Each structure stands twice: as C-alpha cells, then as structure tokens.
Amino acid sequence: MTNISTSDRPVLHARGISKFFPGTIALDDVELRLMPGEVHALLGENGAGKSTLIKCLTGAYRRDAGVIMLDGTEVEPASTADSQRLGIGTVYQEVNLLPNLTVAENLFLGRQPMRGGFIARKRMNAEARAVLQDYGLEIDPAEPLTAYSVAIQQVIAIARAVEMSGKVLILDEPTASLDHDEVQLLFGVIRKLKKRGLSIVFITHFLDQVFAISDRATILRNGRVIGECVLAEVTQHDVVTMMLGRQLEARVKARDVGVAGKTLVEVEDLGKRGMIAPFSLDIREGEVVGLAGLLGSGRTETANLIFGVVPADQGKIMLRGQEIGVTNPRDAVAHRFALCPEDRKVDGIVGDLSVRDNIILALQARQGWMRPIPRAKVQEIAESYVRALDIRLASLDMPIRLLSGGNQQKALLARWLATNPDFLILDEPTRGIDVGAHAEIIALIEQLRADGMALLVASSELEELVAYSTRVIVLRDRKQVRELAGDEITPDNIINAIATEEVA
C-alpha cells in the first residue's frame, strides 16, 4: 500500500454535510477526506448514509448543509452531469450505460470525435479500442454493449467516468454482482488507476475486498462519521465493531428457540436451471429456518421458488406429507404460504393504494373478487394490525408509499398475517429500516414462532439470524453448503461455512 500522508491537501474534502428527510436525519455533520492517489472505502450498514452521502457529492441530492471542496476550491454540483464536468465520476452498482448502443458509443456519448460536423465513427472506434486497452480489455468497441459480461460493462463504465472526469472516481458497490475472477479484473483496473494518481471512493459490503484494495476508510453509522482509519493499522474486527457499534452486543442475546412441532413443509430437490441448484429442506411448525449466504448466493431464489414466483422445473413440495403443486403465487397463497419479498418497493407495496387496501390485498385476492370483504371487517382487520404491529401513520387512507420503510414493511407483514398463514417466508425483513422497527420485527418473528408458525427467513444480517433461527442453512454459489443447528449457530460458523466450500 502506498503511504499517504494525511498532511497532504485532500483532492476532495466534504465537511459538515447534513441531509434531512422528513422524520429522519440521513446525514449529520459528515466529513469525508479523499487524499490524492488513494482508494478510500466508505463503510457502513444499510441505511448508515453511504448512498445519501454519495448522492450529495454528485449533486443527485441537494444537501441541507456543508461544504464540498475539490482541489481546494469550493464546488456546488447541481446534477450528476455537472459533477462529472467538475471532475467527479461515478459508477453505480447497476451499470448505468445504454444497452442499445455499442461499446464505443457508450464510451463517447456526448463527446464523440467529430470531423466536419459529423461523428468520426472509425476514429471513435479506434480511440475506444485504445482507451479500453489501457484498462486491460481487448474487445471490439463496435459491438453492442450487451455482447459483453457485466464485469466488462462495469469496466467500460469506469473508463467512461475516468475519461470524462479524471479527478475523483466513486465506485458504488461495483462488485455486488461479479464473481471472483471478475472482481480480480476490476481490482486490476482500480490498481492501475491508483497508480495514475486517481483518487477513488470505494463502497462495498464485502470487507475482504475493502482490506484487499483500500488504503483508508471512513465508517458511517446512523448518518454520522464514527471514524476514519488507515486500514493497515486496524483489523476486520475493529471495523465491524465500528460499523455495528453496540447493536452487535445487543443483538446477540441468549437464544431461546423453543421446541419445534410437526413437520409442515418438505421441499425435495426443488430447482430451476440457471437459477438455483436443486435443494431440499423441511420446516416444522414453531420453527425458524434461517437462510444465510452472500448477496447472489441464492437466498432470494430459494424463497421465490418455494412461493412459485418463478416456477420450478424439477422437484416437489409437500405440505403435511401431501404433494402440492405451486406454479404461481396464487397456488402458494391458497396453501396458506406467505412471502414478504426482498425489494419492498418493486415487489411489495402497491404504492398508490391506501394502507388499508394494501393490508387487505392478499386476503381479498385469496377470497376472490366475487366475495368482497365487508368494509367494517376490512376496517377492523386493518386497525387491529396497525395496533398490534405499531404501524405509524396519519390515516389508514393515506397511500402506503408515504410511509417510512419500516412502517411499509410492517404493513406488508400485516398483509400476510391477515391471511393467517401457516408458513411465512421473509426475505430480508429488516433491510433498510430504522433501528426501532428493526427490533420490533425481530420480536415479532420470535413471537410468531412461539405461536407455532413455520418461518423461513433469508437475511444478510448474521447476528439477527443467529438470534432467532432454530436452524440455519448456508448457501453459496446457488447451492446449499451447510446446515447449522443448535449451538453451532454462531456468526463465525456461518462466515466459515460461506467462506470455505464445505459440504454439509
């Protein structure tokens, strides 16, 4: 690692950045110092304020307070295009290039080489080829972008950002959907750029990657800077402690997982080609089965296959010993299955419908349109769940999209609890919600289990899984690699199972 003296003047220095959203303080007096030629990791849990900070730096959000200095002069980026002109380039997790254009067209959009008023295509392709060679890519730039893998598209996006901006590069979870070799390809590019003196902000959830490539890190928690450190001087454990803070100890409490009842659901060799390898699992009444694994390891795919969101092409599902067919969510709902999906906005809420309609939706869908639930009954159900789950809202008539993330999640839980399910699948039930709602949802999971429901919970929050799971199934590479039960269930064991390919 290069030695970075902190006495240098930072390339990018953001001070006192604050951003308020109604009801929450997303960023509170945040400082970020980016030194010349360093890779600087920005760390924090979901909801810590990383992406809000990036959006303030790139002009996607207007900040409410603070100063951004670039090369010693104050800048005021008004839009992402503006910040690009100032010298701050950004590459996002989902590649933000145009799938309908060629590689060269993407690379040069808006600054194409011209000759006599027309785009010089030959020259553009030649220049694109030369630029990409610098990044270690030997590809035909006249091919459509979609002819290449996501990793290569990611490198092309980086090349575009660097060529256009050239001072600061912000990488927002660029490795989230890449495999090991592809990550190495990307790291090669990052090292090369670092040698060229570029300063890079690197955001990721993968701590190993942070330590592998970054020089320093700024750690955020709940919208505040918890610390800035030189990574060579600290351990992973230090960083995790800073990220999670006291929550870590609070969450790992005495496990009381109760006694499981009869087997409810058995899944045998259920699988779908190209999506997830065939898997088997069984879940008993009064049991929480945790699904652990990295992003993209097959957690969500497992949940979706059991619920029929995507029909399986092999295997079977048994309910109380009887085989049942689940080819779409309707079948699953009819068998009293329920699924709270990972992406609340896209797969969960029906934004413009009232909270009341959202709560009643699944129950009404199961009853069929011919048998409307009487209004008084609807009101009663909705009110009882609003009280039971402490959903905070001004009125049951307000559109659900106006609720905060935690309250939306609770309303979705209410939707499914109203159907009185036997088997509840929760996919990332606590992602992106505030600490209070977080604790309440965990308490609810434990209570539902105590009441005899069967639950399957996929989560990336290991401490959480450890706290409430009766058993934990570990996934890796879209395969089940390990099942942990009883005292085996510890965060360390789960991490080990994820990290070492060990067959259970």
Place this chain on the structure above:
Amino acid sequence: MIRSTHLPLLITLATFIVAYALCASAYPAMLSFRVVANLLTDNAFLGIAAVGMTFVILSGGIDLSIGSVIAFTGVFLAVILRDTSLHPLVAFALVLALTTGFGAAMGATIHYLEMPPFIVTLAGMFLARGAAYVLSTESVPITHEFYDMLQGLYWKIDGARFRLIGGLMVLTFLVGIITAHRTRFGQNVYALGGGEQAARLMGVPMASTTIGIYAVSGGLAGLSGIVFSLYTSAGYSLATVGVELDAIAAVVIGGTLLTGGYGFVAGTFFGILIMGLIQTYIVFDGTLSSWWTKIVIGGLLFAFILLQKGLTWAAEKRATRARQRTATGSAALS
C-alpha cells in the same frame, strides 16, 4: 459484420425482396421502372413524415399529430397562395417555421410538464386539424406557375417519370440516416430511447433533445405537407386523416422497436416500400378489394411486433444468464 441489432432491418429487407419477387412473379409488369417511380411518387409524403416518426419512436415517444399537421400545411399553403401574392418559396419557409415551432412546443410541453407524449401530441392533433378547419373547410385548389414548374420536374428513365417529390423523399431519408448515425443529436435520440434514467446520468441534454425530436417531426410533417400539396395541387383540411397510423406502421414494419432505442431510419424506407407494394399489388390484381391493404398491413404489423417480442425475450434471457453468475470470494458483513 452482421450484428444482432441489425436483424430486424435484415428481415425487413428480406420481406421486401420476397414480396417484390412474389408480386413480380404474379405480374411481371411490376418489375418495370414505372412501378418503381410510382411507388416513390405516391408514397413521398408518407415517407417524409415517417422519417420524423422514426426519430420520435427511436427516442421512445410517439407523435399523433403528423396527419393533422400535413393537412394544415396544405390548407395554409393553398390559402396563402390564393389570398396573398407571396411567392410559394416564401410560403414554404413560413409553413416550415410554423410546423417546426409547433413540434418544438409539443416537445417542450412533454419535457417541462412531464406529460406523456401520447396525450400531448393527441392535443396537438386536434389543434392542427382545428387550425386547418378554421382556415378553410373547403378543398382549396392551388394554381401557381411555380407549382406547375415543380410538378413538371422529372427524370425520365425508360418512359418512367421519377418526379421531384420522390427524389425529395429519398433525400430526406439520406439526411435522416446520416443524422441518426453520424451526429450527436442522433446519438442522443438513441440514448433517450435506450433508457431515460441512464441517458440523464450520462449527461445527455434531455430538454434540447426532446424538443429537437418533436421539432424535427413537426418540421418533416410540414415538408410532407408541402409535398402533399404538390402531389394533389390542393389544400384540404379533411385530407391525410390517419397518416400518423400509416407512418407508425411503416416504422414498425421497418424494424424499429416501438418502445424505442432500437431501429434504423433506413428500415423505415423499406417499411414504406412494403406498404406501397401491397397497394400496388392490389391495384394490379383488380379483383382484390382495397380493404385487404389494411388487413395485410395489420397482419404485417402483428408479425413484426411478435418478431421483436421474440428478439427482446432472447436478449433478456441472455442478460439474465450473464447476471446470474455468482458473487463469491469474500465474506459480507452488513
């Protein structure tokens, strides 16, 4: 080198060649220059308007106003030439400025008020048609020696007359092709159609591009109106009803994706020729009724929509497979 994005264009081309071969085998007379010349002349106004429509559709929008704008242009020219002593060239310039401005205004409404193009251009359709009515509800003949002169211009091969307006259409297509592929504006149009969000993040000037696209469409509808007035020597406010539909059909049959982003101006040219060919065939046949044109074009439209659906499906499958590679190698803690 043939790339997958060229496939719809190639299929359009193949359709045209096969259709022409079928026509020619049934009626060898259809192989004559005369038929080709008539194909160009009869479809000149539609072709010119369809170039504008191609840009609009490539950007992911739609323009329902062009039929009305063509009619308005015709009536405007006829009334101006009847009631004033302005030279037709001046009237042409005037009407082109008017229709281009009209298109730009629709584009501005779409961009700044964030309204769907469908509904804005629908209002534009009523407005332009209404303005034509206000000018005159009667068909106004155009008699001007300059018009006679322009109509008399042709290039004769083998007794077939390639007229000015057919040439103008071909020229419009050439300019359209170059604009789409060799200018920044053209690239921005594709970018807009490929994804609004990504285009904005990549710094595409959204306002000027959107306004420009509808200005081009309005201006070309104006030019088409001029050509139509040359073709019919009259301006009539009830003329060219539904030309927007024919233009959209030509664009889709030409292999452009109606949702935007993919397609070629050149494809639209063959789309126009295919539609013209169907009409010519029915004329040659004599026993087939004219309504078969609509049914066959509807069928072709359906076939091309299905084809594109299939290609999109295939592309998505490929993309999903690429995305479904696994993320591994290190532990996530968050």
Place this chain on the structure above:
Amino acid sequence: MTQPTVGPRPSVFKRIMPQLVILAVALALNVAVFPEFFHIDFRNGRLFGNLIDVLNRGAPVALLCIGMTLVIATKGIDLSVGAVMAIAGAVAAATVVDGHSWGTALLAALLAGGLCGLWNGFLVAVLRIQPIVATLVLMVAGRGIAQLVTEGKILTFDNAGLINLGAGTIAGVPTPILIWLALGALVTFGVRRTALGMLIEAIGINERSSRLAGINSRVLLVCVYLVSGLCAALAGVIVAADIKGADANNAGLWLELDAILAVVIGGNSLLGGRFSIVASLLGALIIQSINSVILLSGLPPEFNLVIKALLILGILVIQSPRIGNYIYMLRASGPQPQPDPLVRQRPEKEAAQ
C-alpha cells in the same frame, strides 16, 4: 400520530367535484349562448331538448369510456375501440340484412366485440406486448375487417328493432341514453360492490406486487380488454342503428381518442391506478357539452377542434405532475410527508417485458 383516524372512504363526491364544476361551467356557457338550453319538450311520445341531445349524442363516447377507464386503470390503453365499433356495426347490419332478428344481430355484434377484446387481452396479458402497440394492430386492421364484412359499401337496413337501439325511445327517453346510463351503473356497481375495482387498481399501480399478493393479474387484464371490446360493440351498434346503416370507414372514427380524453378529463391517470367510471362519464358529457356550446353559439363548427384542443391542454396542464407538485408546495402546510424525491412521477419507460 399513531392513532389512525377512523373515517369514511374519501367520498365519491369529493373525487368527482372538479368534473362537476367543469361540467357546470360548460352547461352554464350553453345557457349563456342559448337561454332555452334546459328547456325540455315532450312531443310525439319523445323527450326533446338540447340537454337531451347532449346526453344522446354523448352516448357512444360514454359507452367507450366505461371500458377505457378500466383498461387505463391497469396502465393500459385500447386504441382499437373505434375500429371495433366499425366491426360490430358491420356485423349487426350484416346479420339483420341476412334476415335474422335484431336480438341475434345484437348478440352477434357483442360476440364480435368480445372476440376483439379477447384478442387484445391475449396480446397484452399473455404475450406481454405493450398495450399501445398491441391494440394498434386491431386499430389498423379493424376497419379493413369491417369493410370485409360490409363488402366495402355502406350496409343499410330497415330492421325496426335494431334501429330502435339507436334512434328509438323507451318511455319517451332516447334508448342510447338509457343504454349508457344502465351500463355505466352496471359496471360501476360491478367493480365497486365486488373487490374487482381494488384488484384492477392494484395491478395498474404495481403488477409485480399484485401478482405476489396472489392476484390473478392475467385473467383480470384479459377481462378489462374484454369489457372494453363489449362496450365498443354496443357503441358500434348504436351508431349503426342511428344512421340505419353500417359505415365501415367512418363509424367510430377517432372516437378512441375522445374516449381516452373523457377518461383523462375524468381525472384518471394514464399511468394507471385509482379510477372513477362516474368521473369518466362526466368527462364524456363535458366533451359533448363543449361541442354543444360551439354549435349553439353559432360559432363556425370549424372552431370545435381548436377549442377542444385548447381545453384539453388546459385540463392536462392542471393535472401534470410538475404543476401538481408546484401546487402541493404552495400548500405545504399539510400534515403529509413530502413524497420521496426519488420516486419520480414520470412514467419511466416500461421495460418491454
């Protein structure tokens, strides 16, 4: 803050208030240019009067906008209704010309309209083609099919029963008025007394979520296009009956645009979601009242379209999300939190699924 207020559903009256105001203004204008506007006569067993004319002439668009409202609520659009009208009118005419009864003709027309609706629904719900593209096919080909039925000519008929549907009266009231009122009431009750309305709104707002909640979105989508086809068939029969003939070229020409307009004036978002059939019907009446003002004022009918266009623009500008946000900010004292700035109102291009 935590206690939900237990109130009635936002009242229907509040929802249709803007449309009622616009309609009142339009009617007032009618009275201003023609004081006798509200005068209704009863002669020869039939009601006469300008108001009756508005209700009667507005029937085709009113019928179309019933189905169109449902289609638009699912984030769709049905461009083919004008062509379907032509087909249904042609089928009805051909059936009575063949010597069948008017009842058979009506059934045949409804069958034809229903088939067209199923076709559109199949393309949209099963093949997942964008609605505007899917219904374009029938919009282009439909008139050709209608001409195929009428063999290119205006097919006239003199079947009294069929003519009665368009030009007759029941208890003195012109039949078309009764038909659209009855169908409007039927469909409104059909969707609001059952859960259909909410389920349709749900798939219009977020189809993925709805599917995951166990809603059979595919069947619902086919159904709304089917209803739209049936409404169009009925409108086509009325128009044909009114002129005692089926004109494949001109029956229902551009009426799809008027129907969409009526739905939009009715305050229903083209992006799908919450809908009100009553408001759409008021929208249809507003359009017809404006036509009537222009007619009665003695303004040349040429101005009809220009005024209509300006009016639409005015109404649309008021409804535009940008202006809506602006008004919202002016009233920023309300208790509701600001909408998430990232949730843009603009229709992001639908992924061509």
